[in-house]
Amino acid sequence: xxxxIRVENLCYSYPEDEGTPAVPALxxxxxxxxxxSFTAILGHNGSGKSTLAKVLCMICQPDSGKLFLHGKEMTAxxxxxxxxxxxxxxIGMVFQxxxxxxxATVVEEDVAFGCENLGIxxxxxxxxxxxxxxxxxxxxxxxxxxxxxxxxxxQRIAVAGTIAMKRKVIIFDESTAMLDxxxxxxxxxTIIRLNREDGITVLMITHYMNEAxxxxxxIVMNRGEILKDGSPNQVFGExxxxxxxxxxxxxxxxxxxxxxxxxxxxxxxxxxxxxxxRIIAQAVLNQEGRD
Amino acid sequence: MTVxxxxxxxxxxxxxxxxxxxxxxxxxxxxxxxxxxxxGLIGHTGSGKSTMMQLINxxxxxxxxxxxxxxxxxxxxxxxxxxxxxxxxLVMQYxxxxxxxxxxxxxxxxxxxxxxxxxxxxxxxxxxxxxxxxLDPALLxxxxxxxxxxxxRRVALAGVIAMKPQILILDEPxxxxxxxxRREILGGVKRYARExxxxxxxxxxxxxxxxxxxxxxxxxxxxxxxxxxxxxxxxSRAxxxxxxxxxxxxxxxxxxALAKHxxxxxxxxxxxxxxxxxxxxxxxxxxxxxxxxx
Numbered sequence: 001x002x003x004x005i006r007v008e009n010l011c012y013s014y015p016e017d018e019g020t021p022a023v024p025a026l027x028x029x030x031x032x033x034x035x036x037s038f039t040a041i042l043g044h045n046g047s048g049k050s051t052l053a054k055v056l057c058m059i060c061q062p063d064s065g066k067l068f069l070h071g072k073e074m075t076a077x078x079x080x081x082x083x084x085x086x087x088x089x090x091i092g093m094v095f096q097x098x099x100x101x102x103x104a105t106v107v108e109e110d111v112a113f114g115c116e117n118l119g120i121x122x123x124x125x126x127x128x129x130x131x132x133x134x135x136x137x138x139x140x141x142x143x144x145x146x147x148x149x150x151x152x153x154x155q156r157i158a159v160a161g162t163i164a165m166k167r168k169v170i171i172f173d174e175s176t177a178m179l180d181x182x183x184x185x186x187x188x189x190t191i192i193r194l195n196r197e198d199g200i201t202v203l204m205i206t207h208y209m210n211e212a213x214x215x216x217x218x219i220v221m222n223r224g225e226i227l228k229d230g231s232p233n234q235v236f237g238e239x240x241x242x243x244x245x246x247x248x249x250x251x252x253x254x255x256x257x258x259x260x261x262x263x264x265x266x267x268x269x270x271x272x273x274x275x276x277x278r279i280i281a282q283a284v285l286n287q288e289g290r291d
Numbered sequence: 292m293t294v295x296x297x298x299x300x301x302x303x304x305x306x307x308x309x310x311x312x313x314x315x316x317x318x319x320x321x322x323x324x325x326x327x328x329x330x331g332l333i334g335h336t337g338s339g340k341s342t343m344m345q346l347i348n349x350x351x352x353x354x355x356x357x358x359x360x361x362x363x364x365x366x367x368x369x370x371x372x373x374x375x376x377x378x379x380x381l382v383m384q385y386x387x388x389x390x391x392x393x394x395x396x397x398x399x400x401x402x403x404x405x406x407x408x409x410x411x412x413x414x415x416x417x418x419x420x421x422x423x424x425x426l427d428p429a430l431l432x433x434x435x436x437x438x439x440x441x442x443x444r445r446v447a448l449a450g451v452i453a454m455k456p457q458i459l460i461l462d463e464p465x466x467x468x469x470x471x472x473r474r475e476i477l478g479g480v481k482r483y484a485r486e487x488x489x490x491x492x493x494x495x496x497x498x499x500x501x502x503x504x505x506x507x508x509x510x511x512x513x514x515x516x517x518x519x520x521x522x523x524x525x526x527s528r529a530x531x532x533x534x535x536x537x538x539x540x541x542x543x544x545x546x547x548a549l550a551k552h553x554x555x556x557x558x559x560x561x562x563x564x565x566x567x568x569x570x571x572x573x574x575x576x577x578x579x580x581x582x583x584x585x
Binding site: 043044045046096150151174177178179180181182183207210246247248250251252254255258259262264273274276277278280281282284285287 | 335336337439440441466467468469470471472496499536537538540541542544545546547548549551552553554563566567570571573574577578581
């Protein structure tokens with residue numbers, strides 16, 4: 001697998017303003033993202049997650065450090081605006097509020113909006129829009145009015161818009177935060193399908209630990225730095241440091257942790273409800289790991 | 292302060308009545324919410340939660356039926372409906388989008404000033420409200436727009452608390468906050484409810500949060516009240532909750548699955564602490580049985 005994004009020693013501070021000192025939002029952040037991977041980014045409010053997303057989309061220019069896209073350094077001195085515009089077309093972003101990212105009065109026109117701005121021929125747009133709506137499961141709503149859709153459906157329309165523009169990398173910035181459980185599930189299912197079936201590289205910023213547990217990898221941000229970087233099993237397997245950083249772990253892990261305190265020899269990195277119950281039942285019934 | 296009870300008697304609400312877009316949001320609902328409890332209102336989008344909140348606050352008038360506060364129909368004297376809005380304070384979703392004043396203090400003062408308060412009493416209310424919402428008094432002279440999202444949310448909450456409503460209705464008060472922020476806001480609301488004796492109604496999609504901070508839950512589906520009971524009783528009916536597209540806390544799901552695997556710790560377990568206690572008890576029983584068998 002090849003590398004899509006690499007950042008080296010990224011630093012970014014929000015500029016000082018009327019006596020408020022400059023706020024460092026990213027401090028020496030380095031990592032790389034493989035093509036086709038699914039990475040969740042966790043961290044409390046103000047930990048630098050959204051700033052990181054803005055730097056990756058090239059909306060914010062880092063103060064220092066390097067950003068590479070497909071091996072090409074986007075922070076190099078000889079990079080032109082045209083290069084950046086071209087690079088931005090690789091990365092799509094879906095934001096938190098569904099109502100802030102819909103522009104048209106008909107669903108299919110909204111999905112087509114980005115493509116139209118790119119000057120793509122109209123028969124090609126037609127084909128892409130149909131395909132994108134199919135992928136997010138919204139084909140039957142193509143002629144509907146977006147404002148009458150549910151939050152989850154609106155977010156799927158926003159996702160379709162980025163797919164129609166052939167974005168290879170999609171960053172979801174708390175895209176499920178404003179949705180109800182059903183809407184959240186719809187969007188999560190769409191994200192997973194995009195990643196597994198269509199090979200889209202996904203970066204997902206979230207506050208929901210259960211959603212993060214579905215990713216291949218989790219990066220935990222704390223005070224502008226990377227606190228942890230590993231598989232969900234590794235990251236949630238050490239709940240103490242997550243709690244120290246003001247974060248949670250899935251309730252399954254929390255319960256398994258309590259079982260360990262009771263002396264049972266159980267793993268912590270189980271996120272599936274049934275599997276967690278099976279392990280606890282076995283340990284309790286057999287009194288495993290206890291004398 | 293008296294503790295206000297809310298009662299809905301056969302309330303029906305129809306949007307756009309008499310037009311082709313007519314939609315029944317609430318269907319003959321009767322519900323009595325006693326004043327001393329924190330009640331969670333749950334239901335998926337379109338189940339009628341928001342309509343119900345706006346009816347209690349007097350923003351909407353029922354198509355039929357009565358909304359009573361302290362035993363009185365709030366629409367008995369339509370001209371006095373403004374008083375009801377002071378009595379039942381509504382904190383909407385993402386209330387930080389509604390901040391407008393030049394300083395935090397002025398923003399919090401807006402509601403109580405409109406009630407006719409001034410001077411010492413007004414100042415005291417602002418300070419009390421700020422304290423309950425977890426706002427540092429040093430922030431009062433600042434512009435609310437300089438604050439972080441979580442702090443702005445607290446300013447908006449303080450603005451409603453400063454009116455000392457007898458009923459405090461909160462729509463998704465913790466949405467979009469990280470786990471620490473959720474705990475601070477919801478913990479603050481719970482402490483406020485207990486200390487001031489305010490009747491609190493919280494709308495949220497997070498079952499884990501509801502389990503931790505509410506006493507009772509009212510579950511809505513398709514404009515009707517499906518269940519209204521204590522958290523434990525509601526979550527023990529997990530199958531019904533899932534059938535109407537709602538979740539139960541993950542740990543309740545584990546408790547259900549544990550029963551299938553022969554470790555029955557009850558189906559009404561809805562916090563990790565509770566589950567851990569029950570498991571410890573269960574383990575003890577097994578060890579005692581083993582000893583007897585030996």
